[in-house]
Amino acid sequence: MANFDAFDRNSWYFGPMSRQDATEVLMNERERGVFLVRDSNSIRGDYVLCVREDTKVSNYIINKIQQQDQIVYRIGDQSFEDLPELLSFYKLHYLDTTPLRRPAPRKQEKAIGKFDFESNDHDDLPFRRGEILTIIRKDEDQWWTAKNSLGQIGQIPVPYVQKYDDNSEDNSIERPNSGGSGCGNIISGTNSTSRTRVLSGGSGGGGSVGGGIAIQSSHQLGNALKKSDLNRKLPAYARVKQARVPNAYDKTALKLEVDDIIKVTKTNINGQWEGELKGKKGHFPFTHVEFIDNEMDSLKCSTSNNCSNNVPNANDWGE
Template sequence: MDTFDVSDRNSWYFGPMSRQDATEVLMNERDRGVFLVRDSNSIAGDYVLCVREDTKVSNYIINKIQQQDQVLYRIGDQLFENLQKLLTFYTLHYLDTTPLRRPAPKKAEKVIGRYDFEGSDQDDLPFRRGEILTVIRKDEDQWWTVRNQQGQIGQIPVPYVQICEENTDDNCIDRPLSSGGNCGTTLASSNSFRSPLLSSVACKNDTTIHSTSTNCHQLNNSLKRSDLNRKLPAFARVKQARVPNAYDKTALKLEIGNVIKVTKTNINGQWEGELNGKKGHFPFTHVEFIDDCDPIHNTEDVTLKVVSVSSLNNDWVE
């Protein structure tokens, strides 16, 4: 029987995933007992154990249950303290036609740098805009462990990168960058130049990144782990003005010196706030956090505007 390390969550947890995608992954495997765990699409916080059986893929709901001060995981009529113990149990016991044998193989996930990152901690991995990195582990929402092309491993802030996919044509396919990455300016869409760092990938966003483009604001590397993990709400000052697209009704217009009370930091780089009663979003690259900020006593020669932000096999369920 194959063995696997149940403590290596990254090997068997596939995160948000549709039932169809999970089925396709597992049906490509010939062996019974190949499995993966994905998020439930119908009940937030629950999971689904997907297993390759003889001629099909079975989906078993794992309910996350709060009992007093303890969290338990239920599959059928069995209760477990954590997912690792649940998986261990079913390596020794049959689900339908097979026990669990090994996790399904994961396709290497790559990201590409949207901005230069110098790093501020010994565990950080510095990289440049346009550099391709391979994701090893998604430790937190805002920080992932990656490997660069030289084999060095370290942690990076997620807003500094965007997800890429392999492109067999050895060319970067033109796709738009998300609104969080173009710094309020549309990047050049010309195919006249392609950086070698960008070959073999297609970015899952809205505009192709070109390493020679000078339109995009080059990020100040002052953003630190403490910033992304900062307790919110917190004050931040606008360091770069921004006039959003007229058709984007949810984007905020920013002026240098505005002081923003940030309440939500999204991993796509778009943070949320409210300006003069209007709720909206803005790029994290345009602001910097202020410790112990008191907008009223600020001594800058600008008028500061305070922004407040305000049965065991349950195939039929999934």
């Protein structure tokens, strides 16, 4: 007899997932009727109900359809107002060889905060450096859904965390490499939020040769990246707010000077972004720049030597 809560979305919705991965999860279950719901890989917005049948895993397409002023979810010739209603129906009715009995167990994956993350968005989950979180769902490349020790659930920015293993003796927090000498890239896995952070890759002023060491509070770094930054359409333009002189041996790192305008071409989830500055392409740490939100702000730099070679033409915006 089925005994699951169809309204507990986090128990059965696995988000983006390949057909092969879903099959592997369900084939490890001996009981018929074990299931999960994943995103469709072929039609954006649709879902797939994956069910362990007798000797196979069946994949049932769920089409999300707009009908006049309402949305319905259609599977075969049946239509439902929402996914919980659909799942409740198939608790009592057979799909092929079985009704739905229970969601597949989710492999528990944990992450540890590399920076403080503070947000006023009610969909987000604020956390501190060193705090351990349980990953519920990997919704996007840059944003995942997670749960803290109090049971609170929300979205977290992927560049702010790293993998955490309960069975590992070494869960030191690694800071993204910023092109420095290699010093100060490991932060002890502590829950202290008031300690300063040792960073490589320039100082807050004019920078230091050879990837010198700068000290910033974790609170400052925690607020360096906005949610809109990770979802921003690229390429986009950003202003350098902290100087940086990379290690002389790192030929792909960009030298940054305050008020330079850099064309950001890629925001990698490891915190090392890519861009173009003064005709050179390379990488740089996201903590050293802030995006320019409108064209006029960048054009104001046209009289400055630092950014005269990097101000985009009006036609470049929105590309």
